[in-house]
Amino acid sequence: NASRRRCVLLPLKMHLNQLVTQSEKEQQEAIEHIDEVQNEIDRLNEQASEEILKVEQKYNKLRQPFFQKRSELIAKIPNFWVTTFVNHPQVSALLGEEDEEALHYLSRVEVTEFEDIKSGYRIDFYFDENPYFENKVLSKEFHLNESGDPSSKSTEIKWKSGKDLTKRSSQTQNKAGRKRQHEEPESFFTWFTDHADAGADELGEVIKDDIWPNPLQYYLVPDMEDEEGEGEEDEEDEEGLEDIDEEGDEDGEEDEEDDGEDGEVIY
Structure with a gap:
């Protein structure tokens, strides 16, 4: 009996081993095919990126005359x-009071992406003659080298005597203590000397990707809010008038009743 069971189980075990081996082989082949397909997908993604880059370069050139025209029109609007x-x-949130005063002399902003786009961009700030610094233009550039490492460089600000807002900001914070430090941000102009994290420069990205494409939407923000506020106030005023009218009618009815009672003649 034992030998008979061995004769039955041995072929069965060998068959199961063959099935396992076959299954593993199929899985391995599937993985190899998946890898081949993935390589094709990656190749197409790279090709798409190159074509998208060419399209972006084309439209960057097409946008330039419109940016120029917009700058000329903006120059007609003070502040x-x-x-x-x-x-x-x-x-x-990055502007102190003195920063705002200095930025009243800002006449033009220009954002220029480098020709190949992927290697970086430059932001130029053009200033009229002002009491704070000698520079007519302040620039900050962001670069991405071939190995993908980000870096930035900027114009050295030539401050006039006693007008360095970056030093003044730091002195004010030191004197005022920790509480004041939360209320008053560092000077906006410290951004020109901050190159610590060029790959994630929040202000640079906000100006390039949010403000520069359509600055008018932010220039007009208060006007739009005022219009909405006026509409809400008108609705509240109308509701208030309705309440007054209703109260007036009720008071009128009560007065008539009182007059009737008071006007009775008793003989």
């Missing part, structure tokens, strides 16, 4: 850029 920055929720 356009300082108003735009003050109205932007993220940028306004």
Whole structure:
């Protein structure tokens, strides 16, 4: 009996081993095919990126005349850029009072992506003659080298005597203590000397990707809010008038009843 069971089980075990081996082989072949397909997908993604880059380069050139025309029109509006920055929720958080005063002399902003786009961009700030610094243009550039390492460089600000807002900001915070430090941000102009994290420069990305494509939407923010506010106030005023009318009618009815009672003649 034992030998008979061995004769039956041995072929069965060998068959099961063959099935397991076959299953593993199929899985291995499937993995190899998946890898081949994935390589094709990656190749197409790379090709798509190259074609998208060419399209973006083409349209960057097509946009330039319109950016130029827009800059000429913006130049006719006093304080356009300082108003735009003050109205932007993220940028306004970086502005101190003296920064705003200095930015009243900001006449033009230009964002230029490098020709190959992927290697970086430059932001130029053009200033009129002002009491703070000698520079007519302040620039900051962001670069991505061939190995993918980010870096940045900027114009050295030539401050006039006693007008260095970056030093003044730090002195004010030191004197005022920790509480004041939370209320008053560092000077906006410290951004030009901050190169610590060029790959994730929040202000640079906000200006390039959010403000520069359509600065008018932030310049007009208060006007739009005022219009909405006026509409709400009108509705509240109408509701208030209705309440007054209703109260007036009720008071009138009560007065008539009182007059009737008071006007009775008793003989």
